[in-house]
Amino acid sequence: EHLAISDVSLDDSQARVTIIGVPDQPGLASRVFRGVAEAGVFVDMIVQSYKGKNGKARLSFTVPRRQIDSALAVTARLQADCGFEALSSSPSVAKLSVSGIGLHSHTGVAIRMFRALAEIGVNVAMISTSEVRVNVVVSAEDGERGLKALQEAFADARL
C-alpha cells in the first residue's frame, strides 16, 4: 500500500477531561461545549464513542494544560444539572498525530501507528481519525518515545 505521509507530530501542551455517563439525548453535547467555550476554554480534540450497555455516552476532550481547572469547574457545575455519572481528568497528556494524503491511506496510517506504539508498549488512551489525519492520545510520559517510534515507522512514507 502506498502511504503518503505529510506530517508526524507531537503536541504535549494538552490536558484531558472525560465525562463518564452522559445521558445520550439531543442537546447534551451542545450544552457541554457551549459552557466550556463561554468560560473561555479552548477545546482541541473532542471524542465520543458510541454509548455502552447502560445507554450512556462518554465524552472526552482536550484543553490547554493551563485551562484544565476552568474546564473542570464548568463540567463539575453542569454535572448535577445534566446527570453525569462521573468526571475524570489528566493534567497532562500527549497527542500524537500522523497526517496522510488521500482517503484510502488513513486506515493504513492508523494500523501502522497502533502497531508501532504497541511494539514499544505505549498504551493508546484516545483515538480520533479523519480523512486526512489520525490523532491518538497517550500519557505525557510516552509522548517523546511515541513520536520517535512513529517517525521511524513512517520514515519510508514521508513526502
Place this chain on the structure above:
Amino acid sequence: EHLAISDVSLDDSQARVTIIGVPDQPGLASRVFRGVAEAGVFVDMIVQSYKGKNGKARLSFTVPRRQIDSALAVTARLQADCGFEALSSSPSVAKLSVSGIGLHSHTGVAIRMFRALAEIGVNVAMISTSEVRVNVVVSAEDGERGLKALQEAFADARL
C-alpha cells in the same frame, strides 16, 4: 468569530461496530484493526474515548454497509482471545462532516454543529474532531434532516 467553512457533507454509506469493554493495554487496537484489515474490510472513522470507571476502553469504528457482516465476524472471533465484554453494531449510520479552515475555527464549528442538531432533536451518537474537520455520526434516519440543518447553520460561513 470568523468561521471559514469549506464543506458540509453527509455520508450515508457507513455501518457501525462498537467494542464495549476493551482491555486498556498496549496492543489491543493494533490487533483489532489489523484483523479487520486482513479481512479486507475498509475502516473509515475510528473513535476511542478515554476508559471508564471499570478501566476498560470502548472502540467504535465505521465500515461500508456491505462489509458489516465480515467486520462483525472478525471482532466476534477476537472477542474471546482479547476479553471484550460485548459488541454492538448498527447496519446503517449517517456521518455528517463540516470542514473548517485554520486551527481556531474547529471548536467554533463543533459548537455550531452540536447546537444545530440539538435544535432539531437529532441525537449525536459519535464525535470525532481534527484540526480541520468535525465528524459526527447520527442515526441513518437523521442524516438528511441533519445535513439540511447544518447547511443552514453554516450558510453564512461558506467559503
